[in-house]
Amino acid sequence: MERNLDLIREELLEALKNKNYLKIKDIFNNYAPIDIAESLRDIDEDDADIIKAIIPIFRLVKPSITSEFFSELEPAFQEKIISSLNNEEVASLVHESSNDELADFIEEWPANVVDKVLKNASKDQRNDINKLLGYKDDTAGSIMTTEYITLLDSYTVAQAFQIIRSIGRTAETIYTLFIKNKKFDLVGVLNLDDLVFAEPDQNIIDIANKNFLTVNVNTDQEEVAQLFKRYDLNAIAVLNEDKKLTGIITIDDIVDVIEAENSEDIEAMANVAPLDDSYMNTPVFRLAFKCIPWLIVLMILNIGSIFLQDQFQFLIGTLTAISVFLTTLCDTGGNSGSQSSTLIIRGLATKDFELKDYFKVLWKEFRVALIVSTITSVFTFGFCMFMFGVNIINIPSDFKPIAGGEPEYLVWITLSGTVTISIFVTILLSKIIGASLPFLISKVKLDPAVVTGPLITTIMDLITLTTYFLLLRGSFNIFWGNYF
């Protein structure tokens, strides 16, 4: 199962150098086009000799295979190849390529390459590509393909097979077939397996699913993916604004959508702006500018907690040891809040629950929060006492109550107790807020994956620090009021 891309590259370059055309054909028979294309990933696309050497592939190997190979190359590599092929070769490559892939590439190529491709496409194909280019990113229209099979509702099973056999090879899938009536309305969806199981003289509309799902060209691709997952679809019809069939989306494109949407959510959770492409394909400067904005925004959002800490400087001046808990307290609040918000964001994204289930989720999360905060704060008390006991944290001997003869363990207990109650309050609130924010953010139509993280950290910092400092001031007053 291990693919040895280095070996493929070596074999291929060797064969190309020696003009061993039999061997080249052999390589394309034995390896998947994506593996061959990827084996060339490290090659310098500005190396004219390499490009020149590769061109014969497009003359020797079947266009159905070279088009797949071509589609897996880097855009810069594709450009060079298009420029080196003659018009006839470009036409054959374009003919075999699927329109939705061409539309995607065209957005990356320079104008002269795009011109050469469109000039060599058939009029139909050109129209389809232009149509696909018109849809907004991340909509059903932008991921659909226009190469599908439609059958008339009056056909028999035998007639359907005839059509499929004659034009099926140009379609993206023959596993799902679309049935139109004479008015060009979509009236049924037929799976190839139903066709196989049917009798030749049956009418296709009788065995078709007339209760089928469709999406609109503007439907968000994430919603389309949800439908595929929920109903185990193989393909879905895409309708335009006039409710006419205008394209289809197949499961293999949806697998890519699911991965892309997941990457986007994961990037958002790590406060990285969506990359739009893989890490390797994203240039250094673009990567840096995906990271910088959030780092700066998060720093600015800290203004509140900085101001708050400044207001309580006098407490830290009284006993510097209280400052050593600041980072741990804020970390715990942020961690526990993001545990909850992440579970809720994921639940909403995978449709485990919906916006209307808010109170059910809140009640559940409240009970979870009670358990987590109780157990964690019991631990916290022991943890703090331990750190005092083994001198990881020291109370300066010039702390007025100590200098005045109060026992040190009373200071330990007071500080540990304050930290413990702060942790209890922080975890309880962080889970409730963490469960609520994603609902609120979805309700106002923002992306909860992007907005929740920074918001919850900021809010929790403020709550945690306020609780901690107020409790400290209170316990200082109660226990050692007469010393200050």
Added chain:
Amino acid sequence: MERNLDLIREELLEALKNKNYLKIKDIFNNYAPIDIAESLRDIDEDDADIIKAIIPIFRLVKPSITSEFFSELEPAFQEKIISSLNNEEVASLVHESSNDELADFIEEWPANVVDKVLKNASKDQRNDINKLLGYKDDTAGSIMTTEYITLLDSYTVAQAFQIIRSIGRTAETIYTLFIKNKKFDLVGVLNLDDLVFAEPDQNIIDIANKNFLTVNVNTDQEEVAQLFKRYDLNAIAVLNEDKKLTGIITIDDIVDVIEAENSEDIEAMANVAPLDDSYMNTPVFRLAFKCIPWLIVLMILNIGSIFLQDQFQFLIGTLTAISVFLTTLCDTGGNSGSQSSTLIIRGLATKDFELKDYFKVLWKEFRVALIVSTITSVFTFGFCMFMFGVNIINIPSDFKPIAGGEPEYLVWITLSGTVTISIFVTILLSKIIGASLPFLISKVKLDPAVVTGPLITTIMDLITLTTYFLLLRGSFNIFWGNYF
């Protein structure tokens, strides 16, 4: 496209109450089984009347549909239904259910229900289910199904069609067919579309793909998913230790695997132990105990930074204002490190790059880090000076150098400069460590998604605090050495 589950439930319960059997059949014709099953999600499975009311569904509606409906119900609900059906009805339900789903359910049901199901399964089915139960979670064996079609390599296309038409309905898919020779070795994989395009008297082995991929029963499901994505597969053959075909995995199961693996990664990033089930299906106590361990571990990991802060208490005692930057500095280090580590973990998970590409990735991330740290630290200096200027942060007037007549702006510049240099060092190192840790953790065969987050936060806290405190001590000595 909006599914109104409330409406479905109302219609169904109404029809069941009135024994309107025509209406019940109608509902199962009009709605997807998953929607009907989910509409019953909020119903109390301990309500004997409801269970009794639902039972007729299994007598009225086609078993192929009720088995799908049944498979989407909650395990507790399924239990009650199995217990209420007679043996014959259970047999028909089991016959229509797919073996891999039954094996999954059996792990959730109590022994008496499992007994009733297995007793009513055919001997073949019972063997298959027991086989499936034997595979470890998350392996190809645990997600494969045993219902597939094999054809002999001597068959013609016409013969293949005959077989498919006679036994195809019991298979999980007919879109991918598996060809064996007389010794039961898998010798080819055939897509249904190739069969459709072929001539009836062609030999199937001639049109089959003989260069096919397979996985082993013990292959990790994530690896299987990678193959499906890379090669746009519809189904893959699973071989046992003797290299014989023992099951297949289809694309709809892989879509679920991709979602599950992504959920696991996302949960790990948020420091939640893997849920194994959806949020809604996980009981409160189990959810709490998925959150508690990491909160406590993360707190314990803070020991180093608490100790460090304790060691530098004397600096904070000299100038309490320096403590207000602690949380922001640690946040920034953590954020920038997790930006890098997340991108790298994702890149490794989606095979954008591999372990051997470490130096390529490191060099890229180093350049990204230089840009990010330079720009962010320039911003930091302005940001700090601004906060001093508008009195968000105040320098106490009893700070010795101020009391001794030094200009306050010199303190502003010194502190802002120290914070700025700390941010520069922190971001630079956090990105380099964030890029390296996932490689290291993968290398030692741990899951980078789980281990990286806590490690990077802990390491970065130590580095950030050390840098900050050392720089502070240095600049205090240089500028105001004579005051202390």
